[in-house]
Amino acid sequence: MINRAIFKKIWPAILLALLAACGSAPPRQPAAIEQARKTEQAAYRAMRDGDLMRARELFRQSMLLQQSLDNLPASAMAAINLSLVYHKQGDDGAALSLLDHILSDTAPVYPAELRGTAAFRKAVILVDAGKAAEAEVALQQAAGECKQQCVYSAGMNNLHARLALGKGDYAAALVLAKSVMNSSTEKEELANAQRSAAIAETALGQHEAALTHYLAALELDKELGMSVRIVMDLQGVAWVMDKLGRKPEAEAYARRAAAVDEAAHLLPGRSVKSALH
Amino acid sequence: MSQMKLLADKDERFKGLFVKVGIFVLLAILGVSFNLLFSGIKKGLFTPKSPINFVAGTGQDIKVGMPVKLNGFKIGSVSKMGMDEKAQARVEMLIENRYLSLLKEDAMVSLKQEGVIGDSILEARRGSEGKKQLQPGASIEFERGGGLDRIAQDLRDRLYPALDEINKLLKDANDPKGDVRQTLGNLRQFSAEMRGTRARIDHLLDQINEGVANDVRPTLHAVKQSAESAEAIMGKVNQELPGLIKKTDASIDNLRQTSETIKSAVDNSAPELSGFLGETRGLVSDTRNIMDSASTSWPLKSMMQAPEQGLVKMDSHD
Numbered sequence: 001m002i003n004r005a006i007f008k009k010i011w012p013a014i015l016l017a018l019l020a021a022c023g024s025a026p027p028r029q030p031a032a033i034e035q036a037r038k039t040e041q042a043a044y045r046a047m048r049d050g051d052l053m054r055a056r057e058l059f060r061q062s063m064l065l066q067q068s069l070d071n072l073p074a075s076a077m078a079a080i081n082l083s084l085v086y087h088k089q090g091d092d093g094a095a096l097s098l099l100d101h102i103l104s105d106t107a108p109v110y111p112a113e114l115r116g117t118a119a120f121r122k123a124v125i126l127v128d129a130g131k132a133a134e135a136e137v138a139l140q141q142a143a144g145e146c147k148q149q150c151v152y153s154a155g156m157n158n159l160h161a162r163l164a165l166g167k168g169d170y171a172a173a174l175v176l177a178k179s180v181m182n183s184s185t186e187k188e189e190l191a192n193a194q195r196s197a198a199i200a201e202t203a204l205g206q207h208e209a210a211l212t213h214y215l216a217a218l219e220l221d222k223e224l225g226m227s228v229r230i231v232m233d234l235q236g237v238a239w240v241m242d243k244l245g246r247k248p249e250a251e252a253y254a255r256r257a258a259a260v261d262e263a264a265h266l267l268p269g270r271s272v273k274s275a276l277h
Numbered sequence: 278m279s280q281m282k283l284l285a286d287k288d289e290r291f292k293g294l295f296v297k298v299g300i301f302v303l304l305a306i307l308g309v310s311f312n313l314l315f316s317g318i319k320k321g322l323f324t325p326k327s328p329i330n331f332v333a334g335t336g337q338d339i340k341v342g343m344p345v346k347l348n349g350f351k352i353g354s355v356s357k358m359g360m361d362e363k364a365q366a367r368v369e370m371l372i373e374n375r376y377l378s379l380l381k382e383d384a385m386v387s388l389k390q391e392g393v394i395g396d397s398i399l400e401a402r403r404g405s406e407g408k409k410q411l412q413p414g415a416s417i418e419f420e421r422g423g424g425l426d427r428i429a430q431d432l433r434d435r436l437y438p439a440l441d442e443i444n445k446l447l448k449d450a451n452d453p454k455g456d457v458r459q460t461l462g463n464l465r466q467f468s469a470e471m472r473g474t475r476a477r478i479d480h481l482l483d484q485i486n487e488g489v490a491n492d493v494r495p496t497l498h499a500v501k502q503s504a505e506s507a508e509a510i511m512g513k514v515n516q517e518l519p520g521l522i523k524k525t526d527a528s529i530d531n532l533r534q535t536s537e538t539i540k541s542a543v544d545n546s547a548p549e550l551s552g553f554l555g556e557t558r559g560l561v562s563d564t565r566n567i568m569d570s571a572s573t574s575w576p577l578k579s580m581m582q583a584p585e586q587g588l589v590k591m592d593s594h595d
Contacts, residue, residue: 037586041585044589080589081588081589121591124591124595154593156593158593159593162593189593192594
C-alpha cells in the first residue's frame with residue numbers, strides 16, 4: 001500500500017509520465033512503405049484540391065511503389081484511383097487499360113472486391129462513353145465478383161437505370177431508381193437515383209413527381225457540394241416548371257443554373273470531363 | 278512611537294541595519310555595473326574603432342548596425358548612413374582597430390547574404406598584399422554581390438548588350454540601305470554588267486570576223502567602259518568588304534561572348550540554385566515530417582481528420 005503522503009508528492013510525476021506516453025509518436029515503418037503511404041496521401045490531397053495532373057502522377061507513383069513491394073491490393077487500389085483521374089481528365093483509353101489489367105485473367109489474382117470495383121468503374125466509363133452493350137457486360141462482371149452484398153450495389157442499380165434511360169425504357173429506369181431510393185443510405189447514390197427518377201418521370205409526363213425528385217436531388221447535391229450535378233438538377237427543375245406552366249419560376253431556376261455553371265467553369269482545377277459535358 | 282523605539286532598541290536583528298542594507302545595495306549596484314561592463318566589453322563598446330566610408334548607388338538592403346565581416350569574423354558594423362549630393366548612399370562603418378591593420382588601401386566591401394535565405398551582411402575583402410594599410414577615415418569601394426536577385430541582374434546586364442548587337446546585325450541585314458543589302462546589290466549589278474560586257478565582246482569578235490574594222494573601235498570603247506565600271510565596282514566591293522567582314526566578325530564574337538556569358542551565368546548560378554532547391558526541399562520535407570508526427574500524436578491526433586487512404590470515393594455518375 002502506497003503511503004498517501006508519498007502519492008501526493010509523486011502524482012504530478014505520474015501524470016507527466018502518462019501524458020508523455022500519450023504524446024509519443026507511433027513507431028516508424030520501413031522507408032519504402034512509409035514513402036508509399038505518404039505518396040498515396042499526397043495523391044488524395046491533390047485530388048481533393050482539384051489538381052488532377054498532380055493526383056495522376058502521384059497515384060501512378062503510388063501504384064508503382066506498391067507493385068514494387070508486391071502489395072497487390074494496394075497497387076490495385078492505386079490503379080483504380082488512377083483510372084478515375086484519367087476518366088476525369090477525359091482519357092478513357094488509359095483508364096480502361098488500367099481496369100482491364102486488373103480484370104484480365106493473366107494478371108495476378110487481385111481480391112474479388114477490388115476486381116468487382118474495377119468492373120463497376122469500367123461500366124461507369126463505358127456508360128459515359130455511350131457504349132451500352134459493353135457496359136452491360138462490365139456490370140455483369142461486377143455483379144459476378146460480388147459473392148454476397150456488394151458495397152456498390154446501389155451504384156450498379158443506378159447504372160442499370162442510366163442504361164434503361166438511354167434505351168428509352170423509362171418505366172424500368174424509374175423502378176430501378178426507386179429501388180435505390182428505398183434501399184441505399186449513400187447520399188451520392190440517393191441523389192443520382194432521385195435525378196434518374198426525375199428524368200424518367202419527366203419523360204413519362206409525371207411532372208409533379210419529377211419536380212419533387214429534382215428538388216430532392218438538388219438538396220442532396222448541394223449538401224455534397226457537386227456543382228456539375230447542381231446545374232443538372234436546376235436545369236431539370238426549370239424544365240419541369242416550364243412544363244407545369246410556372247414560367248417565371250422556371251426562368252429563375254434556369255438563370256440559377258446558368259450562374260452556377262458559369263462560376264463552376266471559371267474555377268481552377270475543373271476536370272476535363274466536366275468541361276466536355 | 279515609543280513602542281517602535283523600544284523594539285529597535287531591544288531586537289538584536291535591527292542592530293547595524295543601515296550598514297547591512299547599505300552593503301546589500303552596494304553589492305547590487307556593483308553586480309549590475311559589472312554586468313553592464315561585461316556586456317559592453319563583449320559587444321565591443323569599449324573596443325577602439327575607426328571609421329571607414331564607402332558610397333553605394335542605393336542604400337537598399339544596407340542598415341545601420343549591419344555587421345561587417347572579414348573571412349567570417351565580425352570586424353565592425355555600419356554606424357551611419359546618409360545621402361550625398363548625388364543622391365547616392367554614403368555609408369560609414371566602424372572597424373575595430375585591431376582588424377583595420379588587416380585591410381589594405383584597395384580593400385572592398387560587398388553586400389552579401391549569409392546562406393541562401395540568411396540576413397544581409399557586408400563582406401570585406403582585404404585588398405592586395407603590396408598595398409599600404411588602410412587609414413582611418415578612408416573610403417573604399419563597394420559592390421553588391423551574391424543572392425539570386427543579383428545573379429539575375431548580372432545575367433540581364435550581360436545579356437542585354439549582346440542581344441542588342443544581334444538585333445542590330447539582323448536589322449542591318451534586313452535594311453535595304455544597310456551595308457549587307459547594298460553590297461549584295463552592287464555585286465548583282467556587277468554581275469549583270471559583266472554579262473553585258475561578254476555579250477559585247479562576242480559581238481566584237483563577230484564583227485572582226487566579217488572584217489568591219491570601223492565598228493571595232495566603238496565596241497572596244499564599250500569594252501573599255503565596262504571594264505572601267507567593273508573595276509570601280511570591284512574597288513567599292515574591296516572597300517566595303519573589310520568593313521562588312523569586320524562587322525560580321527564582331528557579331529560572331531558577340532555571339533560567342535553571349536554563349537560564354539550564358540554558360541558562365543548558368544555555371545555560376547546552377548550550384549546556388551540547386552543548393553537553394555535542395556534546402557527548400559529539405560525544409561519542406563522536415564516540416565512535413567514534423568506535421569505528420571504532430572498530427573499522429575496526442576492531443577492533435579484527436580483533433581485532426583484521419584488521412585484518406587484506399588479507394589477514392591466514387592459513384593455511378595463519376
